[in-house]
Amino acid sequence: MPQIIHNILGSGWFGYVARIALTFMFWSGGLAKLIDFNAGVGEMVHFGLEPAWLFNIATSSSR
Template sequence: MMNFLASRFARVLARVVLTFVFWSAALAKLIGFNEGVAEMAHFGLNPPAVFNVAVIVVLLVGSALVIFDVFAWLGAGILIVFTALTIPIAHNFWTMSGPVRLAEFHVVMEHISLIGGLMVVACMSAMQRRVR
C-alpha cells in the first residue's frame, strides 16, 4: 500500500479525483451552456453568459494546474477563492429556514472541507518541489 501511495500514479489520481467537482461542473456548463447561463442568472450574476464563460475558464484552468502539478499552488488558490465565493452567492444558508437551511449548511461544510483538501495539495506540491 505504501508503494502505491508513493507512486506518481496515486498522486495524479488523487489530484484528478479532488478536482472532479470543478472540471466536471465546467464541462457540464460548457455542454449545457444555456443551463449554465440560466444558473448564473438565477444567482443574480450579470451578464449571465459572461459569468458562465468565466466560471468555465476558472474551473478548467484551476483544475488543470492542480492535476498537472504546474503551479499547483496557483490552481488550488484559484479553486479555493472560487469555492469560498460560492458560499455567500449560492449557499447562504443563514438567510434560509427549514430543511433547505440544513441542506445548504451541509453544502457549506463540504465546501470548507474541499478548501482544506486543496490546501493540502498546494502544500504537498510545494514540499515535493523542495525535495527535487
C-alpha cells in the first residue's frame, strides 16, 4: 500500500469524515423535513400517512 494512503487511513480524522459522508443521506433527510416542515408534511400527505404532521415529526426525529 502506498505510504500516503496508509497515512490517511491511519489518521484519526479520516474515520469521522468517512462516517459523516456515509450517513449524510440519512441525517440530511431528517434535517430537511424539520427545516421545511410544510414540505415534509406534504410528502406525508402524498403517501397517505395521517396525521401527516405527526409522521413528519416522527420521521425527522428518528434519523
